[in-house]
Every structure is written in C-alpha cells, then in structure tokens.
Amino acid sequence: MGTREKIETVLTRARERTAGLTDCVDGEDLVTQHSTLMSPLVWDLAHIGNQEELWLVRDVGGREPVRRDIDELYDAFKHSRNSRPSLPLLNPDEAREYLRTVRDKALDVLDGSTFRGRPLEEGGFAFGMIAQHEQQHAETMLATHQLRSGAAVLTAESAPRVGGAIAEDEVVVPAGEFTMGTSDDPWALDNERSAHPVYVPAFVIDAVPVTNARYLEFVDDGGYARPELWSERGWAHRLDAGLEAPQFWENDGCGTWWRRRFGVTEPIHPQEPVVHVCFFEAEAFARWDGKRLPTEAEWEKAARWDPFSGRSRRFPWGDGEPDASLANLGQRHLGPAVVGGYPSGASPLGVHQLIGDVWEWTSSPFEPYPGFAAFPYREYSEVFYGGDYRVLRGGSFGTDPVACRGTFRNWDHPIRRQIFSGFRCARELPGDDC
Numbered sequence: 001m002g003t004r005e006k007i008e009t010v011l012t013r014a015r016e017r018t019a020g021l022t023d024c025v026d027g028e029d030l031v032t033q034h035s036t037l038m039s040p041l042v043w044d045l046a047h048i049g050n051q052e053e054l055w056l057v058r059d060v061g062g063r064e065p066v067r068r069d070i071d072e073l074y075d076a077f078k079h080s081r082n083s084r085p086s087l088p089l090l091n092p093d094e095a096r097e098y099l100r101t102v103r104d105k106a107l108d109v110l111d112g113s114t115f116r117g118r119p120l121e122e123g124g125f126a127f128g129m130i131a132q133h134e135q136q137h138a139e140t141m142l143a144t145h146q147l148r149s150g151a152a153v154l155t156a157e158s159a160p161r162v163g164g165a166i167a168e169d170e171v172v173v174p175a176g177e178f179t180m181g182t183s184d185d186p187w188a189l190d191n192e193r194s195a196h197p198v199y200v201p202a203f204v205i206d207a208v209p210v211t212n213a214r215y216l217e218f219v220d221d222g223g224y225a226r227p228e229l230w231s232e233r234g235w236a237h238r239l240d241a242g243l244e245a246p247q248f249w250e251n252d253g254c255g256t257w258w259r260r261r262f263g264v265t266e267p268i269h270p271q272e273p274v275v276h277v278c279f280f281e282a283e284a285f286a287r288w289d290g291k292r293l294p295t296e297a298e299w300e301k302a303a304r305w306d307p308f309s310g311r312s313r314r315f316p317w318g319d320g321e322p323d324a325s326l327a328n329l330g331q332r333h334l335g336p337a338v339v340g341g342y343p344s345g346a347s348p349l350g351v352h353q354l355i356g357d358v359w360e361w362t363s364s365p366f367e368p369y370p371g372f373a374a375f376p377y378r379e380y381s382e383v384f385y386g387g388d389y390r391v392l393r394g395g396s397f398g399t400d401p402v403a404c405r406g407t408f409r410n411w412d413h414p415i416r417r418q419i420f421s422g423f424r425c426a427r428e429l430p431g432d433d434c
C-alpha cells in the first residue's frame with residue numbers, strides 16, 4: 001500500500017471509530033462529564049478536529065484557518081479535563097460540522113502532498129501523527145464509555161474465549177544488548193526515537209499477562225489488607241482511595257465477584273487478563289507473587305528481540321502489521337481475550353499477548369532516550385519527562401494498530417486505572433551472577 005492510500009485508510013478508520021463512539025449516545029450525553037477524570041465526549045470530538053486543522057490544514061497545507069477562534073478552547077494544556085464542561089464548547093452538531101469541514105480540507109491537502117521536504121511532511125509523518133492522535137482520543141473516549149452509567153450502547157463481537165496451551169508459564173530472556181527504540185519507523189513519535197543499544201541482564205518474564213484468576217488469589221489471600229506487600233506510597237493510596245479490588249469489580253456479598261463493562265454486568269472470566277488496576281496494585285501483586293514488574297527495557301526486549309538474528313522486530317511476531325489473528329487491537333472486541341488467544345502473535349521466545357488486550361505497567365518512569373529531540377512539539381512528550389508517571393506498553397483491545405507497535409510508549413500516573421491497564425510480572429534469573 002502506498003503512503004497516500006495508507007493515510008486515507010487510517011484517517012477514514014479513525015473517523016469511523018470516532019463517529020461510532022459519539023453517534024451512539026444523545027446530545028445530552030455528549031455534553032455530560034461522566035467522570036472528573038475525563039472530558040465530555042463533545043470536547044474530544046472538536047479537539048480531534050482542531051488538532052487536524054492546526055497540523056494538516058494550517059501547517060502542512062498552509063491554508064487559512066477554519067476556526068482560529070476556538071484554538072484556545074481545545075488546547076489540552078490550557079484547560080484541565082475537570083474544567084472543560086464549563087467552557088463555551090461547540091455543541092454536538094457544530095462539532096460534527098467542524099470535523100467534516102476540516103477533514104475535507106485535510107484530504108485536499110493530502111491530494112497535493114509529495115511526502116517530501118520538511119521533516120513534518122517526510123513519509124507523511126503529520127498525517128500519521130494526526131491519525132494516531134484521533135485514535136488515542138478514541139481510546140480515551142472508550143474509557144469514558146466505561147465510566148458512564150446507564151444501559152449498554154456499544155456492541156462488538158466477543159473476544160476469543162478459549163486460549164491455546166502456553167508452553168511455559170515463564171520465559172527466560174538471556175543477558176545481552178538489544179536495540180531499543182527506533183530511528184526508521186516513519187510514523188514513530190518523538191519519544192520512541194532514536195534506536196539505541198541497551199544491555200539487559202538475564203531475567204525471567206511471565207509468558208502471559210496476569211489473569212483474573214491469579215489476581216483473585218491475591219485478593220482472597222488478603223492482598224489488599226497486607227501493607228508489607230505495598231510500597232509506602234501505594235499503601236497510602238490504597239487506604240486513601242479505599243481500593244479493595246480492580247475498578248469495576250463488584251462483590252455480590254456471597255463471595256462472588258462480578259464486573260461491569262460498558263454497561264453490562266457479567267461474571268469475571270478467570271482466564272482473561274486482569275484490567276483496570278493501577279501501578280500500585282500491580283506492584284503489590286508482583287511482590288505477593290515473589291516477583292516484580294518488568295522494566296521498560298525488559299518489556300521491549302521480550303517483545304522485539306529476535307534471538308536468531310539479534311535484531312529488534314517491529315512487533316513480537318515480526319515486522320508485518322497486526323491483523324485479527326495476531327493481536328486484540330482496534331476495539332474489534334470490547335475487552336481482552338483469554339490468555340493463549342493469539343498464539344501466532346507470540347514472540348520468538350514464546351511470550352504471548354505483549355501487543356493488544358491490556359496495556360502493561362512497567363516499573364520505569366517516563367524518561368527520554370539518549371539524544372532525544374522534541375518533534376514536532378514539546379507538549380507531546382518532553383513536558384512529561386521526569387514527572388510522576390510510569391510507562392505502560394503494548395496497547396490494549398481499545399488501541400488502534402496505527403497507534404501501536406513494539407516501540408510505542410504510553411505513560412500515566414501510578415494511581416490511574418480507568419485506562420485499560422493490566423500487567424505481567426518478571427523476576428531475576430536465579431544463579432545468574434554474570
């Protein structure tokens with residue numbers, strides 16, 4: 001597929017998803033703030049259009065502004081999510097009209113693009129960035145849907161319910177250097193760059209993400225009542241927030257846990273990866289299990305390093321794009337698949353479901369790679385470096401393939417769990433002294 005065709009495909013797919021997430025509720029629902037952690041859906045909607053206008057229409061295309069007057073309203077750095085409902089936002093019809101106008105102009109700009117010249121235009125980067133931006137907001141809107149109360153409005157085919165056998169529960173990743181990050185993926189964002197060698201001592205990593213069944217053992221073993229399993233900050237947060245189980249789990253009082261997912265209450269599937277846990281919960285589970293969370297470099301080596309060639313792949317299965325047989329991405333399903341659901345998506349070492357299903361917490365803070373250069377704007381990554389964030393990797397069932405690859409880095413506060421976050425554990429390789 002050529003660059004132009006690929007751009008048309010990803011922009012169209014993003015817009016269809018945005019429409020699906022916003023046409024399924026009424027206007028009142030769109031302007032309602034369903035959680036103080038989230039924007040009203042109508043803010044995301046016009047913000048998606050505004051970013052597309054700023055980068056594709058005005059910057060790449062050099063065209064006249066469509067709505068310069070609303071730039072300030074939709075600048076994510078000017079208004080916290082909490083304050084957005086009180087802004088004089090475009091109403092749903094105005095927002096949709098604005099999106100259509102901007103998209104028409106952006107496609108016109110695409111028609112005349114050569115994908116050469118300025119770094120922003122090289123390889124269609126700006127278009128790829130805007131498709132990723134819209135899909136990142138679509139995942140955020142999906143999280144808003146999970147937080148809204150009321151009847152179910154989203155539908156999708158159910159994710160694989162039966163997993164294949166996993167050869168080993170844990171996989172040994174031998175000591176050695178591997179290439180982390182990328183210098184040649186044309187749509188990789190600034191924080192994924194550049195490719196650089198990292199020496200990683202030998203370690204052991206879980207072959208699959210931690211399941212609900214395992215997490216329930218931790219809950220039943222008093223995991224939420226044993227401060228020694230938690231970091232000091234984690235325990236303080238656990239008390240403060242009254243954490244007793246993953247978000248959206250409900251105990252029926254007779255010892256059975258249920259979960260609410262997009263308006264549907266159903267029994268917890270034991271073999272699905274646990275989802276909606278914060279970093280502190282993941283850390284406490286790992287300690288209970290005699291393990292720890294992987295570092296970001298360990299996660300990426302497990303996902304990308306090919307022991308036969310020594311090179312780093314784009315994805316665990318190779319360099320080819322994800323498809324429905326390889327990973328649970330793109331909101332094709334409304335939840336993670338059971339572990340073992342994507343045997344063809346495993347890494348050469350036999351680590352499964354690193355891509356898709358649930359974002360995986362790592363122990364690493366969000367920091368720049370050596371030689372980092374902000375591109376095309378500081379606010380994408382640079383202003384977050386050194387903050388109170390932990391890196392998450394791999395994407396979730398709600399992440400579109402255009403915004404997911406072995407090098408993609410996500411980050412969030414360690415207390416957040418409205419995102420589609422799970423984890424897997426790692427440990428040292430016993431007796432490995434070299």
Ligand SMILES: [Fe+2]
Binds near residue numbers: 047051076137
């Ligand atoms: Fe944004």
